[in-house]
Amino acid sequence: MTHAARPPQHDPELRAAARHLGRRGFLTATGAAAALAFAVGLPAAGAASAAELDAARLTxxxxxxxxxxxxxxxGSVLLWTRLAPAPYEPDGGLPAERVTVHWELAHDERFRRIVRRGAAPAHPEFHHTVHVEVTHLxxxxxxxxxxxVGRWTSETGRTRTAPAPGDRTTALRLAAVSCQAYHDGYFTAYGHLAQDDVDTVFHLGDYLYEYAVNSAGGQRRYTDRVLPAHFNRETLTLEDYRLRYxxxxxxxxxxxAHAAHPFVVTWDDHETENNYAGDTPENTVPPEEFLLxxxxxxxxxxxxxxxRRPQRPDGPDMRLYRRLHWGDLAQFxxxxxxxxxxxxxxxxxSQIPGPEVDDPARTMxxxxxxxxxxxxxxxxxxxxxxxxQQVVFSQRKFDLTEPSRVSMDAWDGYRASRRRVLDGARAxxxxxxxxxxxxxxxxxxFxxxxxxxxxxxxxxxxxxVATSIASGRDGADRPANWDxxxxxxxxxxxxxxxxxxxAVTLGREQARADFRTVPYVTTPGAPVTTAASFVTRAGEPGLTPA
Structure with a gap:
């Protein structure tokens, strides 16, 4: 696509309208006027007026x-769940009533040594999701x-707290994942990751895709189930996105994988729409519609x-960038x-870069x-x-000839922005x-x-760079453009x-990256192997084979 260049978030009135709708209603049609006409009230958390559901009614x-x-x-963990007896139905199989959810946190998986317990409301306005911040740990x-809830108990999850600030920490093992197109194959790698010994998982974007998923699950080719027709369309409305999750x-x-490890998430484009930039959509949809x-x-x-609560959105705005620490070992x-x-x-x-990519006014x-x-x-x-973060940071040329094409969607399309980041790291x-x-x-x-x-x-x-969980189907060890x-x-x-x-292991002396791959995802049950391992030594940047 080609767009006229303009700064993101260019129209405060459009943003205000979308923010109002984000608080008070949800998008139910592709047109902004239709969306406003069908708006439904969405009170803020804690202000819901819905009646309470008797949990004994949950069969x-x-x-x-x-x-x-x-x-x-x-000293804190964030716990999540969602109540959905019928997850493929728009209402999740629950009436528009709040539900009291009880939670427990323990030192042991049999819950003999309870550390904290409490209750939290699952509001229909937030699709009966629950976010519990447990403190003083x-x-x-x-x-x-x-x-x-009632007579029902969830599966048991395992989480962890970070080391105290400044504590001398000897090691951290993390996993990095991205890009899980449901219609491209099975999430087999997650099954292996659930068994891996990691402290936390970083999800680097494209948790879902906005594209249609047919009744057979695309490349999954289901023969034992038929997915509802409402998945076989692109996500546009709040109901669409909720159903896709x-x-x-x-x-x-x-x-x-979620039950086994705490996740640290950030998005890329497909959680909203392919290759959007700020308030600029991929296609010619008016900005007011795209912000909705x-x-x-x-x-x-x-x-x-x-x-956590600071990440809760305000209409079309959501502060997702944030900072975490792991003792004195790592800052994220x-x-x-x-x-x-x-x-x-x-x-x-992919384009041959022109002078715009070096314009200091442009920003990633x-x-x-x-x-x-x-x-x-x-x-x-x-x-x-x-x-x-989301997109390739290092220079990545696609051709042996000069000038070479590069990706306009990655940092190669924002070279002045990349230069400022590298200069800031050096300073x-x-x-x-x-x-x-x-x-x-x-x-x-790289x-x-x-x-x-x-x-x-x-x-x-x-x-x-972490490969995808499923996007791109089976792939190959050496793609055609490898050489x-x-x-x-x-x-x-x-x-x-x-x-x-x-999987990346950070230590006092070095960091080690193990690239874990599966040979196929279009059928389930693939084994996992380590395709390669590299190390980079503290104080000596650069990758060498392990």
Missing amino acids: DNPFTLGVASGDPLP APGRPYYYRFR ALYKSDPDLRA RRASAYRAYWENQPL DILDTRQYRTNQAYGDG TGETQERWLLDGWQRSRALWNVVP AGVENLMVLTGDVHVGYG DIKEDFDDPASRTVGTEI TYMRANPHLRFYNGRRGYV
Whole structure:
């Protein structure tokens, strides 16, 4: 697509209208006027006026979508669930009444040593989702949790708190995942990840896709079930997005991974619409319609993810970027490279870059988020500064000829913005920079160079790109363009096109990345192997084979 360049969030009146609708109603039609005509009241949490449902009336299991936890802090965990006895129905099988949900947190999985317990309301206005922030916990230890409603008890989840601020921490093992198109195959990698010994999982975007899913589940080719027809359309309304999350979260492998590990999530484009930039949609839909769609997508995202109260959206706006710490070992600056970016230059595909990509007025993160990132590095005392984000940060040329095409949707299309980030890391004295990336459905390992066009220039960090969980179907160990990419990008140390995840172990001496892949996802049950392992030593940026 080609758009006229303009700054994101350009019309306060449109944004105000979408914010009003996000608070007071939801989008039920593609036209803005129709959306406003069909608006339904959505009070803020704690202000709901719905009657309370007698939990004894629940004759079917309401915990069909599992449990989750997220954003571990030193003294706090965030617990999530959603009540949905009929998850593929728009109302989840519940009336528009609030439900009291009881929760328990324990030291042991048999719940003999209860640490905290309480109750929380599941409001129909928030689709009967529950976000419980449990505080006053001991740092750096695991906990087990579960929910109860009436005679029903959820599965048991395992979570953990982060080490205390400044504590000398010897190791952290994390997993990075991205891009799970339900219609492209099974989430087999999640089943293996659920069994892996990791402290936390970073989801780097494309948790769901807005595209239609047919009655057979696309490449899953179901013969034992028929998906309802309302999944076989693109997501546009709040109801559409909510239903799509229900479809994805009904996957048993995804549920197992959420129950096994706390997740730290950030979005990319498909949680709303392919390749959108700020308030600019992919197609020619008027901005007022797109902001209404974005408000619906953002609301459904918050409802269905283990996110804390500061991340709750306000209409089409949601502050998703945030900072977490793991003792003195790691600082995580989780970015949002969709909501605030300038529109892509020269379209959103692969193009030969023109002068616009070096325009300092263009931004990937927005000025406020960029300053927050650079200021955070100035204050950081962590050994590793890790940046979980969405799109490829390093230069990635597609051709052996010059000038080469690059992706306008990645940081290559925002080179001045990338330069400011790297200059800020250097000014802050960041020695161990690691960028975690998703989006491209392949696994990469990059050396981040001071000057990507000079292979002899200083290496200033490492980028680890997690392949997709399912997007792109089965893939291949060596895609057809493998030789071209490896020759065109001498700082590219690893390239694999299978599905899977990457496990990263941060230690005092080095960080190790294990690229875990499965040979197929279009049929279930694939085994997992380690395609390759690399290390980068503390104080010596650059990847070497393990």
